[in-house]
Amino acid sequence: MAKVFHRLMKVDEAVELVKRHLKSLSLELEYVALTEALGRILAETVVSPIDYPPFDRATVDGYAVNSTSLLNADEENPVKLRVVGEVKVGELPGLEVKPGEATEIHTGAPIPKGADSVVMSEYTKRVGDYVFIYRSTYPGENIAQTGVDLMVGETLLRKGVVLTSREISVLAAIGLDKIPVYRRVKIAVISTGCEVQPPGSPLKPGRIYDVNSSTISCMLRELGCQPDILGIYPDDFDVLREVVGKALENYDVVISSGSTSAGFGDVIYRVFNSLGKPGVLVHGLLMRPGKPTVAAVINGKFALGLPGFPVSAMIAFHMFARPIIAHLIGLPIESPLKIRASLPFRVKTGGGVKTIIPVSLTSNHFGFFSAYPIVEESGAIWRLALSDGFIECPEERDFLDEDEEVYVTLFSKSIKPADLVFIGSHCLGLDILFECFREPLTMKMVNIGSMGGLLAVKRGEADVAGIHLLDPETMQYNIPYIRKYGLEGRVVLVRGYARTQGFIVKPGNPKKICGFKDFFREDVTIINRNKGSGTRALIDEGLRKASESLGLKFEEAVKRIRGYTFEAKTHSAVASAVTHGKCDVGVGIEAAAYACGLEFIPIAEESYDFLILSDRLQKKPVQLFIEILGSDMFKRVLMERLRGYRSLKETGSVVYR
């Protein structure tokens, strides 16, 4: 059976191959009203039919004069001129200004004959029919010359320009009210798969919601295309052949998702090949995520099969579809902005394929960016939504190094501004804390464990780090680590709250777990936590003691434990693993066990505190954070809502400075 991809191609090669087989669309032109042209692409080069300004205009309120009348005027020696009239806006002046004369003139009014400059009213004193002028002028002063901005016949905007408010202002200035723009590219969007169900109704067993239809169509709209969602179709050759075939007749491009891998039921590449020539050109990209991508040219039209996993589909869209669509439109699509950043820690990647790693950007003391990798699983939609962009690790590399310089391709056209950057250990208490904020703060939250948070504070990248690190020597939480990492004097530690950690097991505790010793039992499978998390430190400390009491070396002992290498990243993931029978026991907080209806055997109360750089205490969002942490409201809601959480007398106070 083992079907394989025809030949995995490098992304850039694949883009070029498809482009070679695709001619640009000749998009028709349509006229839209001026303000409706915003965001559209100009379809004709615009040459100015008028001068702008259309006449010499005063740029200030004052008096129009001939500069020769004022040759030696200054504050000591004002020149007295006779006022011969007034020029208002919107009318052509009939009068003429002779030497020794002046006219009142308003901002925007045409300059009368004979005048070559305007003196601002601030430098004048009117007395009856005369005006005293306290400074001289030079020819052209305070006058916008006819056509100084736009000249008749000048090329103003070239076709192909994306119209923003600034281009609209130019079109308005020359009096256009119907703007020639290219019609939008029409793209059919199809989802495939028997497991895919549209949002809006309760999820059936074994099903997942259709993420790709709406996401792909929104990505297309962000590019200025006009997507139509055609629906969800089963993974069936005949059905898909009909749907895709009809879509190819009615649309400029067809994009499906799902049914693209080289496996059992995946039919898109057969469908594409059956519909016309040259057919499938790309079946599999040397890229992760995004590998199972199929691209075809069918009788001159572009048909694209994106992977079914939403994050894979999104990455393949950005890396592969976007440049081809740009080529197809034959018009510039704004390139995504790239930003230089450094990696805060080493990242392993899959050698041999290009690896795309979404990252969250934070800036450090010196205004440089750090790029925190925040997704590993290709299904991690939510984390993708939290990221600012992605980095590319080339095919020939196996890792990217700590502090290595990388280029981040931004997803949006700007970095999401964050008023408060939180990096550190994941905690449900934080959700409650942020709910208590009245102000509309934007938060950036990077969950990479206590140790990651501490290091991020050290590098100045986090405003606040949430940490719960047990020092095995002193059996004290958090404070010893400030000294260990040389942060004395640079940081404060604000007391958070206590959380009860313990064993999470199925209701009734079927395997009778009562201590870390049970982890070594042959009939027990555990789930571990990720290295660097405070909970992992607690687990390893417990296992160290347990292995000692069994007379074993720690390193040897843990090899016996089933599931020791299987690491969950959050308390909730531990609880979920127990719920679904993937393991018998894990260590986590009581609230996570309670939320899943699991049994909980307490081990210890730990202190979840907040590490903050001293100089960030002046930041208002940081002050607010501390204020809310210490508020009665937060303490009450925390204990009401989260089992095993306890606010402390010192909650919200600085306990180490």
Add this chain to the structure above:
Amino acid sequence: MAKVFHRLMKVDEAVELVKRHLKSLSLELEYVALTEALGRILAETVVSPIDYPPFDRATVDGYAVNSTSLLNADEENPVKLRVVGEVKVGELPGLEVKPGEATEIHTGAPIPKGADSVVMSEYTKRVGDYVFIYRSTYPGENIAQTGVDLMVGETLLRKGVVLTSREISVLAAIGLDKIPVYRRVKIAVISTGCEVQPPGSPLKPGRIYDVNSSTISCMLRELGCQPDILGIYPDDFDVLREVVGKALENYDVVISSGSTSAGFGDVIYRVFNSLGKPGVLVHGLLMRPGKPTVAAVINGKFALGLPGFPVSAMIAFHMFARPIIAHLIGLPIESPLKIRASLPFRVKTGGGVKTIIPVSLTSNHFGFFSAYPIVEESGAIWRLALSDGFIECPEERDFLDEDEEVYVTLFSKSIKPADLVFIGSHCLGLDILFECFREPLTMKMVNIGSMGGLLAVKRGEADVAGIHLLDPETMQYNIPYIRKYGLEGRVVLVRGYARTQGFIVKPGNPKKICGFKDFFREDVTIINRNKGSGTRALIDEGLRKASESLGLKFEEAVKRIRGYTFEAKTHSAVASAVTHGKCDVGVGIEAAAYACGLEFIPIAEESYDFLILSDRLQKKPVQLFIEILGSDMFKRVLMERLRGYRSLKETGSVVYR
């Protein structure tokens, strides 16, 4: 008369003052369909109602196994497992996988009971009811765990988030099809002034088109607001009082433009003050452009009077209105992105007020940005449309220095990508050249004269510079300057075309101008060109010889010339100045004179050539540029369309390397 602004305020102070008097709007919530939520602001915090993935899923096609079955499997020692079934997507598996067994499984299908990992089909060989597996697995391998992305009860998106395609993907993943978003802020847009006429009909004398209504409403839509254009009203207290008063009842915010300065007919501040308390808070900003800005709070609503000049209105909108609207909405508006750049030359600014200078960004050899100031007049709409953003010169500075580091606030959320950067002298021939491009190239054109172009090439910021620089010693064009500026070996000079320069005068040459000597006559006013332009070099060379022949020193002689200090920046501006009687004579190319129906007295033919860095010759757009320059089509169209232009035998050839 001389009315004055009440008190000019610093922009930041003014923003804070208005914010103190304005409460945030409590925007109502409305539900929109999933894909219609793109770009809207989420009005409720979204907590996940499901786990995602909702079940443990295979992430590859292959065989679901228990890792203990494959403990020592490798390429040499495959393990043979019995295939007990097949798990398809969209159904819950009824079967169980025991040690020694495997099931076929498809990407996205639920993991059957008993299996803890999936081995990819690439590492398997199927033989009848059995499968040989050539590697071991670890628990969890190729499985997306239930809830590893989203967990029930987890806070996914906080209210106040702007929904991009990535947030839409999260909302789809949890099955939402109606999304709670804030209603858009409704803003009334009013233009004032008797001279203002709507686009779409021929311009009447003394009138200008209404630029502000459409531009302001597009800027508001770019911020996500919902503007309504109410029309153009005369500068009349009673009329405006009624219009603004009614608008304040029906809209969240009212924005007018025009009628804001402290002069004769400007009534907006009286209108605002008459409509409620506290009334006008700001009347005049310490900023250029944008000074005549009026801001009021009227019975709790925000009323803003922007300046009438479009560029002033746009700058005041960005600097002043934007942060207040953000405060009013009470939601984060994406902050404009700022980019570090350096100034290519010294810029004088108006001390005492904050000066806003639009700039065009180009990058140099090392990827750093240079910010070319490209607007000086506050009416220069078109040049604003060409700029990428603006820099701010603080109140206390009189200039910004060459090479000084500046921060550029981007207008759009990204830098417009340019395939070809042209910096140098303005030439009508270029418009024709670019019309001949078939490919949709994006061009960045910065017109700062020949000398500026030469220096931009030296700094690596321009791909191509258009220059026409006469060396008075050798009387040769352009090549001597390559040596003078130490560019030998680093650049090539590509021959452009010849243009005839001469005196531009009114039809019939009423002042009988026949040489530079006439510039010294008392009855003659000239218009000069900007320093650094090739034409200025030609003028000064001519005047030097003329003053010598009159027995005068050049520096003294030019002081006698009327209009010598009045500098136009383009050939067209010179022709326009002559047309409108602002001066009697200027020097420029024949084509400009011809376009305005003026008389032309030739002085000399000059060589307009293209300076290109040698290493840029590899850039495809540069190659295209040279190719088209040398094409017969271009040469033909050039001579057909532009009087006084002549293509040369060497046009399009490298004449210096």
